[in-house]
Amino acid sequence: MTLVSRILAGGSTEGAVLALDEPLSFWGAFNPRTGVILDVHHPQCGRCVSGTVIVMSETRGSGSAPGAIAEAIRLRTxxxxxxxxxxxxxxxIGAEVAATLYGRSCTIACVDKGVLAILRNASCLRIAADGALTPI
Structure with a gap:
């Protein structure tokens, strides 16, 4: 089964799926040095996101999120x-900055809610440069 996404940054990658139950802020609720979710109110507090494919409906945004995600990309967390x-x-933006400055990437993609529901149940996911998503 192949599903479709719209790539916002990055390109092809794959990894184990980490479906988050609630939105995550990458500024203050996530430690870019370790990749661990710090927000004590988040259901996945303490989980490490490094190398995973995070699946969640949305983020809790901040204008500082680009710096936090770029730093995590730089540190490989x-x-x-x-x-x-x-x-x-x-x-x-943070992912594109990291790609430009450090030559490292984190794919950022957008899907409709029906596809998101399917992805939440996948154990691993492959993302192609054209946005094709394949649960593996």
Whole structure:
């Protein structure tokens, strides 16, 4: 089964799916040095996102999110990809900055809510440069 996404930043990647139950802020609720979710009110507090494909409906945004995600990408503690139902231009900017400055990437993609529901149940996911999503 192949599903479709709109790539906002990055390109092809794959990784284990980490479906988040609630939106996550990448500024203050996430430690870019370790990749661990810090927000004590978040259901996945303590989970490490490094190398995973995060699947969540949306982020809790901040204008500082681009810096946090770029720093995590630089330190190699970022997720391999973040898939959202509601696009987040801040994360895309941070990922593009990291790609330009450090030559490292984190794919940011957007899907409709029906596809997001399917992805939440996948164990691993492959993302192609054209946005094709394949649960593996």
């Amino acid at each position: 970022a997720p391999a990809a973040i898939i959202l139902a509601i696009a987040d231009v801040n994360l895309a």
